[in-house]
Amino acid sequence: MKKEYCGLFGIYNHSEAARMAYFGLYAQQHRGQESAGIVTWDGSKIREQKGMGLVPDVFNERHLGKELKGNVAVGHIRYSTTGASLIRNAQPFLVRFGGMHMALAHNGNLINTLELRQELEAQGSIFQTTNDSELFMHLIARYMNGGNLEEAVAKACAKVKGAYSMLLLANNKLIAIKDPHGFRPLSLGRVGDSYVLASETCAFDLLEAEYMRSIEPGEMLVIEDKCVESHSIGEPRPKRQCIFELIYFARPDSRVFGETVYDCRKCMGKVLAREAEVSGDFVMPFPDSGVFAAVGFAHESGLPFEAAMIRNHYVGRTFIQPSQDMRDFSTRVKINPVKSMIRDKKLLIVDDSIVRGTTIRSRVKKLRELGAREIHMRVSCPPIRFPCFYGIDFSSKGELIAAYNDVDEIARFIGLDSLHYLTIEGLRNSVSNPDDFCMACFTGEYPMKPEGWAGKMCLEDEVAVSW
Ligand code: SF4
Missing domain, CATH: 3.60.20.10 (Aminohydrolase, N-terminal nucleophile (Ntn) domain)
Structure with missing residues (x-):
């Protein structure tokens, strides 16, 4: 997460x-x-x-x-x-x-x-x-x-x-x-x-x-x-602005680094639709962060957009934990599918990113239980394979599913019929000045090295960073 x-x-x-x-x-x-x-x-x-x-x-x-x-x-x-x-x-x-x-x-x-x-x-x-x-x-x-x-x-x-x-x-x-x-x-x-x-x-x-x-x-x-x-x-x-602000963190109605976040997210969805087209009954986001890329994807693909998952906006940070046998409770309490939309449908889900994959997996499992015929996922950023040292909280490689698994393995783990990520090139084409952005969590090319570590990170490296 x-x-x-x-x-x-x-x-x-x-x-x-x-x-x-x-x-x-x-x-x-x-x-x-x-x-x-x-x-x-x-x-x-x-x-x-x-x-x-x-x-x-x-x-x-x-x-x-x-x-x-x-x-x-x-x-x-x-x-x-x-x-x-x-x-x-x-x-x-x-x-x-x-x-x-x-x-x-x-x-x-x-x-x-x-x-x-x-x-x-x-x-x-x-x-x-x-x-x-x-x-x-x-x-x-x-x-x-x-x-x-x-x-x-x-x-x-x-x-x-x-x-x-x-x-x-x-x-x-x-x-x-x-x-x-x-x-x-x-x-x-x-x-x-x-x-x-x-x-x-x-x-x-x-x-x-x-x-x-x-x-x-x-x-x-x-x-x-x-x-x-x-x-x-x-x-x-060289400028190395965090591309994740545009993919996920900033509010879509904000301007950051001189870019309008909404426009960038929508553009990422459009480019993704061109790169990894798939037919389906409709395009749906996992709310809320996937919504704007899903809008772009729907526009580009010509498929209808449906809000088939509904978020409970009143869930606080803490709630009374249910008993052990209420499995996946914390996932269900936040978002819930519209059941009549799911049965016998070929779903095309657009999300902004996959970090560990565990939350998405339990959501996909729920959609299967509700009778979805096929579930395809498109992700509006490249696989996150490397930790961030500059302030984003996926700093351990152990947390990143894409650090150790290829796309097919991730699709199997989540339970998808197909999975595609936006390419680095596609991401670069979604912002005005791509050379001005840090993309180290996708590429491993860090603008600055943390203490006690030298060189480009390889997937085999374990980095010891203390803070
Ligand atoms: S490594 Fe990724 S999350 Fe961290 S600053 Fe660079 S782009 Fe942002």
């Missing part, structure tokens, strides 16, 4: 900064449901509210109306890709240093964490958390040394390796930073006299903010006194 990672939101110069941050995070809740936090600055004092759970669980009217005062705010929602699921790992990470109040919110994964922590601890640093943001704060503090904040941030960026889109609130400044490869999305917008920053533009839409542009890889954007200044950090490197 893929899990979302983190979402960022920042706002500068707004009388209701905390409330805007709340809705900015609310719109991006799909990016992380483990914890949420907002930090505000009122010109002299910094305030924070963080907690475990969903955005509405963490903040109430008292926080937003009275306590989180100030016209600058930074917010974060988290699904942990590093660090345990603990309140102390919730972000933004707050420090007071050299007369400055700083709050940092980070999306992504650093790949030289262990080495840097050991180096800093040997020099006397003491860490309170296991997350990358604290490490980054230590580096900034070290390089500040009474000097210029922007220079210290740039030096800290030169020291870390990996994926990071970050928002740093430092007294009157709001700073947005993206790593030189630009793995994770971050965009700039405007609402009235205020600047807003968010991982995804669906946050701008909710706040009626106007999208201005995507933060560039290797860019540090400093907002202060209503002025915006752009600086370059580090040597320019």
Whole structure:
């Protein structure tokens, strides 16, 4: 199962900064449901509210109306890709240093964490958390040394390796930073006299903010006194934006990396239909993530689109577990087939990806039990054969069915009559600038190597990565 990672939101110069941050995070809740936090600055004092759970669980009217005062705010929602699921790992990470109040919110994964922590601890640093943001704060503090904040941030960026889109609130400044490869999305917008920053533009839409542009890889954007200044950090490197944002993670109504997610997903479905056509009674998605590729597939193939699986939108993250004999309960509680649609039909299912294959297998089994005549599946991304080191939670090869099985074996395991994946070429043809994307989980060609490992990953390699 893929899990979302983190979402960022920042706002500068707004009388209701905390409330805007709340809705900015609310719109991006799909990016992380483990914890949420907002930090505000009122010109002299910094305030924070963080907690475990969903955005509405963490903040109430008292926080937003009275306590989180100030016209600058930074917010974060988290699904942990590093660090345990603990309140102390919730972000933004707050420090007071050299007369400055700083709050940092980070999306992504650093790949030289262990080495840097050991180096800093040997020099006397003491860490309170296991997350990358604290490490980054230590580096900034070290390089500040009474000097210029922007220079210290740039030096800290030169020291870390990996994926990071970050928002740093430092007294009157709001700073947005993206790593030189630009793995994770971050965009700039405007609402009235205020600047807003968010991982995804669906946050701008909710706040009626106007999208201005995507933060560039290797860019540090400093907002202060209503002025915006752009600086370059580090040597320019080739863009390697995460293609999975477009395949699965981002909301379809968002723009990320300058691309409209809905259009890209639909295009992936169209290309897939051209590559692996099959007849069938209708095209159906496994909701919700396969829907947009399925729409594209149906348009291109001329087959009707049917929503033959229905999602229960009110299932929370936890529910009372049933007894052992209620097999596959957690799969059934989330989606349920429309029985009259299934019997004696030749089904053509479109999904966005297969990670372990176990959930899809139990769904397919259910469709067989309901009398489906044939079940064919088309997947709108190539087989995921390699782990991700840059913040997506399928980091162990053992979890990936395509790492050790070919397409026919996967089809047999799931119980399909046929299975086809979108090719790498097909995926490249579905986005505007294919060379600007990381596709390492399909190809094994990593833009940056994690600690303790060298070379292109082969399927036989076992990678020992510590975080
Ligand atoms: S390896 Fe895959 S999931 Fe990870 S950043 Fe690259 S494209 Fe995204």
